[in-house]
Amino acid sequence: MERIRNAQVLDRVREEAKEAIKNSRCRILICAGTGCLAGGSGEIYQRMCELVKDNPDVEVEFAPEVAHGPVEVKKSGCHGFCEMGPLMRIEPQGILYTKVQPEDCEAIFQRTIVKGDIIRHLLYKQDGLEYQKQDEIPFYKKQTRLVLKNCGHIDAEHINEYISTGGYSALEKVLFTMKPEEVVQEIMDSNLRGRGGGGFTTGYKWSQVARQKETARYVVCNGDEGDPGAFMDRSIMEGDPHKMIEGMMIAAYAVGAQEGYIYVRAEYPLAISRLRTAIAQAEECGLLGDNIMDSGFSFRLHINRGAGAFVCGEGSALTASIEGNRGMPRVKPPRTVEQGLFGKPTVLNNVETFANVPMIITEGAQWYKSIGPEKSPGTKAFALTGSVKNTGLIEVPMGTTLREVIYDIGGGIKDDGEFKAVQIGGPSGGCLVTPHLDISLDFDSLKKMGAMIGSGGLVVMDTNTCMVEVARFFMNFTQNESCGKCVPCREGTKRMLEILERIVAGNGTLEDLDILDELAQTITETALCGLGKSAALPVMSTLKLFRDEYVEHVVDKKCVSHTCTAFRKFIISPERCKGCSKCARNCPVGAISGKIKEPFTIDTEKCIKCGACESACAFGAIHIEG
The missing domain is CATH 3.40.30.10 (Glutaredoxin)
Structure with a gap:
């Protein structure tokens, strides 16, 4: 090479x-x-x-x-x-x-x-x-793929393919025509906001690092991406790793850093492999290392594998993990921009944020601001999953509506079902419902709705979804992933999960709903880190929008979607049953009895509500009551 x-x-x-x-x-x-x-x-x-x-x-x-x-x-x-x-x-x-x-x-x-x-x-x-x-x-035609433009169109394992698309021209521009402070100002003028969840202004973060008296500084990329169903950052690292690397190098030049770290969860072996290949090729051809292109600028890049802890997506926990310590958030201030990795000023952004940087430098801040709303410009990648016909990874301008994403790009609800809600932002996000289909998908609009973009997970749900179980699922995830450092998160999420489990088991009370509200408010106000503060959002959101479902569970002992096992009651219709005994032969607990060629019956006391009988019946004779 x-x-x-x-x-x-x-x-x-x-x-x-x-x-x-x-x-x-x-x-x-x-x-x-x-x-x-x-x-x-x-x-x-x-x-x-x-x-x-x-x-x-x-x-x-x-x-x-x-x-x-x-x-x-x-x-x-x-x-x-x-x-x-x-x-x-x-x-x-x-x-x-x-x-x-x-x-x-x-x-x-x-x-x-x-x-x-x-x-x-x-x-x-x-x-x-x-x-x-x-x-x-239509899935592609209605997108605006800028960050993901090269994914699927170039050889992901060869640097020359990236260079052929204009790769490293932004680095060339900053090294030979721009001063570091001009680079910071360009990113500031673009109003690029962090794509990792909080939407913090990237240029302002860089300026805070650049002005520190300490001259040893670091650039860190958060590729941990722990949200269930989210894979935007993984796809960039796998499909266009040099774009992110170039963004990190530009950040390093802007703030005077010479060392960088990419923190990737170990569950992303392919991303790690592609990153290693990309770094090795960049070093071999002189685009990483000492005195890059004889410019006097030097930068070295390292990969650190995380052990899969969700909390390591939080900045101070992530840097602690790179240092070899247990990944736990710390009290702030000082913030990462002042004392981050190894106690030095640190630029910390996620993969998608860094991948936006090269095109901002190449095309200019005003071009970037022309895409999407003024206060949330650019595009955003989303992982579209759930009850939607076309699942996958999409990229749309900020300000695109949910209706456009679900119906124009996603093709509508799977099996022509009816839309019920979308969970946005993963375990730290909230739900949006039918009246929200036409709101703008941007940082500020979603915050007003009690939701957040987060890393970009979009889980679409139809009317067969139980929202109480959705809240329980996300709370179970959050509780398991709590680092345990602060009491509100460690104990509060545990109590909330216990209540939600009681409710879906048929043992909840109306008083439990009030306690959930109180616990959610307390955790949000008192937890140590951003992950803890947002842990209760799925519960708060579903309680607000679907309180009637919670009431049905605790008062009527009923789950209208038939999702919660405790409320299921399987019935055999005598008119449809042919007496073939297939249901009885598939029942794991012997709860079904009858004579061949006569209708069979289910002993509801013995039934464990597993649904094996319903799946086995070829005549549609078994259904859930209600």
Whole structure:
């Protein structure tokens, strides 16, 4: 790999990389993100490599006339359309094949690559229409992919692919045309707000570090991402790691830091592997290390693996973990910008925040502010999951409405069900309901609604969801992840969980609802860290919006969604029962009896309400009462 000693060499390498891609007869980009790999994309990659290797001189029907390079098979990062994986993109056409299997590879190579034919059953279809090109699919067409622009479009494991997209041009710009204080001001002017949850102004944070008297400073990237269902940061680290690294380097130049750390949870082995590869390649070609491009600026980057503690997403707990101590928050002040990692001033932002930095430097603060609301500009990546037709990773301008996200991009509620609520912001967030579908998704608007963007998790729920169980689930997560340092969080969340478990078990009282309210308020006001202060938000939100469901559980002893096991009562309809005995044979506790060819019955005293009988019945004779 050529060493990039100055800006001129970088520009030449960029042009050569662009030319190499342009001259390819065909590029086959196979999603090698965690989701698609779990679905078998690794086998698909190997098979396509074998087919290309066995046919090196094959004529490609749709190759551009000027193309004289090879047919390339590349591992890309996450395309985002996880519901349809494994995914394969074929360039230069931009064809996207969905739900590809290893046995499809031969047909793809012979029919599509060689002959230019489209394999129709691999195309995405919606509302009777089929889409050949990725950019035409509604899921993608209605997004604004800036941070995720390269994910799925470049080889995630080679630095030249990133450079070909304009990568490291922002670093070049700051090193040779901007002073550190000008970089800080540009980020300040852009009003970039931290994408990790709190929405703190990034430029102001950097300025606080830059003005400290202590000259030893650090830049730390929070890649811990502990929220259930959230995988935005993981996808960036897997699919476009250099974008985040470049953002960290620009931050280091702006505040005068020479050392940086990326804190990644150990459950992200692929992200760690891609980051190690990216750092090694950047060091090899001279874009990381000492005297970068002969500019006098030096920066070294380290990876620290976390042990999966949710609390280590909090700044002071994260830095304590990097130092080798138990990850626990500390009392503030002093804040991280004053005394962070190893007691030195520290810039701490998450992956998505750093990934925004290069394009702000390249395109300018005013360009960035033209996207989304003035006080929350730019785009935001969301992990769209739950009862929605198109799940996956999306990116939209701040200010986009929930209705646009769920119905235009997500395709609506799964099985054409009815929307009930969306949990936004993970365990630290709250719920939004039908009247909120048209509010602006930005930091300030959501805060007024008692919710928060958080890291960007969006869990869509339909009318078959029990909101009391949702609150119990998130409180169970938060309670298990409490570091235990402060009493409000350690004891308060435990008491709240006990009450919620009593309620879903059918033993709750109306007094419990008042106690939940009081505990939630106390924890929010007195917990030590931000995670503790937001721990009760899911309960507060559901109590406010769905109090009638709580009352049904404690007064009527009823769960209308039939989610809570304690309230289930399985009934066999005599009119539908054929007397086949399949239900009795599948009952694990022998609660079902009867004679062959006569209706069977369930002993409700013995029944453990597992639902095995309902699943086994081929005639729809078993249902839950109510």
